[in-house]
Amino acid sequence: MLSFPIYLDNNATTPMDPRVLEAMLPYFNSKFGNAASRNHSFGWTAEEAVDYAREQVAKLINASPKEIIFTSGATESDNLAIKGVFEMYARKGNHIITVNTEHKAVLDSCKHVEKMGGEVTYLSPNEDGLVNLADIEAAITPKTILISIMYGNNEIGVLQPIEEISAIARKHDILFHTDATQAVGKVPVDVMAQNIDLMSFTAHKMYGPKGVGALYVRRKNPRVKVTSQLDGGGHERGMRSGTLNVPGIVGLGKACEICQNEMADEAVRLSKMRDRLEKELLTIEEAYVNGNVEHRLPHVANISFKHVEGEGLMMGIKDLAVSSGSACTSASLEPSYVLKNLGLDDDLAHSSLRFGFGRFSTDEEVDYAIDHVKTAVHKLRDMSPLWEMYKEGIDLKSVVWQEH
Numbered sequence: 001m002l003s004f005p006i007y008l009d010n011n012a013t014t015p016m017d018p019r020v021l022e023a024m025l026p027y028f029n030s031k032f033g034n035a036a037s038r039n040h041s042f043g044w045t046a047e048e049a050v051d052y053a054r055e056q057v058a059k060l061i062n063a064s065p066k067e068i069i070f071t072s073g074a075t076e077s078d079n080l081a082i083k084g085v086f087e088m089y090a091r092k093g094n095h096i097i098t099v100n101t102e103h104k105a106v107l108d109s110c111k112h113v114e115k116m117g118g119e120v121t122y123l124s125p126n127e128d129g130l131v132n133l134a135d136i137e138a139a140i141t142p143k144t145i146l147i148s149i150m151y152g153n154n155e156i157g158v159l160q161p162i163e164e165i166s167a168i169a170r171k172h173d174i175l176f177h178t179d180a181t182q183a184v185g186k187v188p189v190d191v192m193a194q195n196i197d198l199m200s201f202t203a204h205k206m207y208g209p210k211g212v213g214a215l216y217v218r219r220k221n222p223r224v225k226v227t228s229q230l231d232g233g234g235h236e237r238g239m240r241s242g243t244l245n246v247p248g249i250v251g252l253g254k255a256c257e258i259c260q261n262e263m264a265d266e267a268v269r270l271s272k273m274r275d276r277l278e279k280e281l282l283t284i285e286e287a288y289v290n291g292n293v294e295h296r297l298p299h300v301a302n303i304s305f306k307h308v309e310g311e312g313l314m315m316g317i318k319d320l321a322v323s324s325g326s327a328c329t330s331a332s333l334e335p336s337y338v339l340k341n342l343g344l345d346d347d348l349a350h351s352s353l354r355f356g357f358g359r360f361s362t363d364e365e366v367d368y369a370i371d372h373v374k375t376a377v378h379k380l381r382d383m384s385p386l387w388e389m390y391k392e393g394i395d396l397k398s399v400v401w402q403e404h
């Protein structure tokens, strides 16, 4: 039985796994203690739960539990990593390298750094979304202290060459931060093998609760430190003050444990769904996949339908909860900056849809989505004078439109 609308926006957030909710519940009532209370069993119980969660989280990414700093989510983790490194390493330099298709949490933290006197290089990726390694090398200066490049892109799913990037960072004695929010729990991530120095992720993109996340901060080879952005009681080894969100942290831990056990099978199942949807939707004329199709997350497809109006398309598929590169889904009037920075023109960016499959997606839902999108695109094109002109072989770029 299908229930509507069908949720295919798992890159925006995931529903909570019922097993996660169950693990969290006692920490809202009977086990309500403050993990920093050292004088009684309420505190000890909470602290034990936090310690256990720290181990579950660390294990998923092959870190030591001491290297996990709990935060309120990936936005805070990105802020702490970028601003925290900028302040901590001010004597070494003031230059940061990033990419213009990063999440706003990274880009806006970099803008803040620029206001504080820092210098930031925003690289453009290739048209498939992958960063060019030679561009990174070329951007490095004696003042470079940090390279921040995301693991998997939230809009197009492209996986960056993490090992190659971290090797460049190592060679030049520069720290490497990655926003791995979309990758942790979806694909194997190993901070040791991949030489990652700082890494952001969040519970609500991996079937855990909203409002809790983590920053991995390397403790050995090299020992990395970030300047706290929240001052107070000195929690989390002085890098992030504030009473710990015990139920949330328990949920993040449980979410990590489940992903560790089920990620491999889940990736196979979801990539089959993704491939089937993509294959079917690409039978539509003038449909294009955005982003590299080889190096990417298993559960994301981003497709543009040429000569289809973005807003109309979203209206036409009301039974599907998906994301669009079109302006109508966001507060700004600009279409997706990620797609534009790949070099897509406004029309193609506007007419894009992002499908994000998840743990609770079913084959029946994929079937429905395929039919629904096909019908909507064909219907819109049947009504569209632009499509008619295109079919008649008129080069639309050469048409001089009358002003009105």
Ligand SMILES: *Cc1c(COP(=O)(O)O)cnc(C)c1O
Residues within 6 Å of the ligand: 011, 012, 072, 073, 074, 075, 076, 103, 105, 150, 152, 153, 154, 179, 180, 181, 182, 201, 202, 203, 204, 205, 211, 212, 213
């Ligand atoms: C969702 C997301 C964030 C923000 O995470 P929050 O926990 O919601 O603050 C940051 N980076 C990427 C890549 C994301 O997908």
